[in-house]
Amino acid sequence: MSRLAIKICGLSTLETVGSAVRAGATHLGFVHFPKSPRHVEADQMRALAAPVPTYVERVAVVVDADDADLARIAETGAISALQLHGKESPERAAAVRARFGLPVWKAISVKTRSDIECAAAYAGAVDRLLFDAKTPDGAALPGGMGLRFDWALLRGVAIPAPWGLSGGLSIANVCDAIRETGAPLIDISSGVEDAPGIKSVDKIMAFCKAVSAC
Numbered sequence: 001m002s003r004l005a006i007k008i009c010g011l012s013t014l015e016t017v018g019s020a021v022r023a024g025a026t027h028l029g030f031v032h033f034p035k036s037p038r039h040v041e042a043d044q045m046r047a048l049a050a051p052v053p054t055y056v057e058r059v060a061v062v063v064d065a066d067d068a069d070l071a072r073i074a075e076t077g078a079i080s081a082l083q084l085h086g087k088e089s090p091e092r093a094a095a096v097r098a099r100f101g102l103p104v105w106k107a108i109s110v111k112t113r114s115d116i117e118c119a120a121a122y123a124g125a126v127d128r129l130l131f132d133a134k135t136p137d138g139a140a141l142p143g144g145m146g147l148r149f150d151w152a153l154l155r156g157v158a159i160p161a162p163w164g165l166s167g168g169l170s171i172a173n174v175c176d177a178i179r180e181t182g183a184p185l186i187d188i189s190s191g192v193e194d195a196p197g198i199k200s201v202d203k204i205m206a207f208c209k210a211v212s213a214c
């Protein structure tokens, strides 16, 4: 059986990047969205991602970004995937993948079963689907808010691509999440923070240890 993948998202310091790699994270996420407390510019992303061993994936998280913004990120040469976390259509996702030559993830905001069913439209257009909790209308952020959705909604659904589970995961609930959903990749952000945007080395270490003990 292949090892469960762990993405630690919203990293913004070299110290926490290093701790995530040492803890065994397989994917690191860097958020490029100015309204986020985790926002990093493309040049910061380069500085954070460039020293990371290439066996660890470096994922840029963007929200309805335009091509100029994506080009700045792709040109860093340090990013190995783009996570589209806005309202990007399947056509837009496919166009991004074709234009930038990087694997593309699409975050699917979930509240109801029909949200999960919408993921089928991305089959063939993206390299991974990330099921995340839908944040309330008017919320400042479309992710990273520590909200979870009802994992039972994933039960019996044929997911048409590699996928991951996100939203409100924590040391306390991650083993239940893995058991209930069978997710091959889990993604966490605020659950390993001391405050919004402030990642905790100790919490990153403890989370990865907890996952390996599930």
Ligand SMILES: O=C(O)c1ccccc1NCC(=O)[C@H](O)[C@H](O)COP(=O)(O)O
Binding pocket: 009, 010, 029, 031, 033, 036, 037, 038, 061, 062, 063, 085, 132, 141, 142, 143, 144, 145, 146, 147, 166, 167, 168, 169, 187, 188, 189, 190, 191
């Ligand atoms: O984390 C952010 O600030 C963010 C901002 C805008 C778009 C996406 C964002 N995060 C995306 C992620 O992949 C998070 O890890 C995911 O939403 C889970 O967050 P959390 O519930 O805090 O673990």
